[in-house]
Amino acid sequence: EIVLTQSPGTVSLSPGERATLSCRASQSVTRYNLAWYQQKPGQAPGLLIYSASSRATGIPDRFSGSGSGTDFTLTITRLEPEDFAVYYCQHYGSPSWTFGQGTKVEIK
């Protein structure tokens, strides 16, 4: 079973700064099966990125995904106040899903 490890666990940044979130898989995965979600307090997660780098419908272009093999990255170029949340990566393992433990982006 593939294990996803996200880092850092928590990052403190100011609005306007750049956020770089990492998701590392325990073995190489196909990029088409890697997704990112955002979850705000009290809300359900929402899909941000699928197939490692494709933005979901309605997601602003300040969000971007990259990576391949075992290392994937979610980048938020300029943090807006509404971007402070928890972010999860997810792998589809035919048929199971595996989630990373999450990265919290908090206001500095």
Added chain:
Amino acid sequence: EVQLLESGGDLVQPGGSLRLSCAASGFTFSNYAMTWVRQPPGKGLEWVSTINNRGDETYYADSVKGRFTVSRDNSKNTLYLQMNSLTVEDPAVYYCVKGALSGDNWGQGTLVTVSS
């Protein structure tokens, strides 16, 4: 607009049973696989189960295999999760999710509490 509305969450005793429902609208339900994901209070996300669009293929996490059963009624646009032999490891918000490879759309969740 895609809408997924879960219901059925409740307080149940250890060893008890519960059936969750998810009413879907805004898309052709019978064309999509559906997934259940849960989130224990204050913790991360855990995949529970996936069912294909026809309902004849089902998949489960090891933690729930043999206790939970996923099903769907395409005529009613509704997804179900029958949960039996609930334990203290099962309390969580249970989300209904559209999709099999990734979660395109999520419901708001329904809370399951297990306590004596």
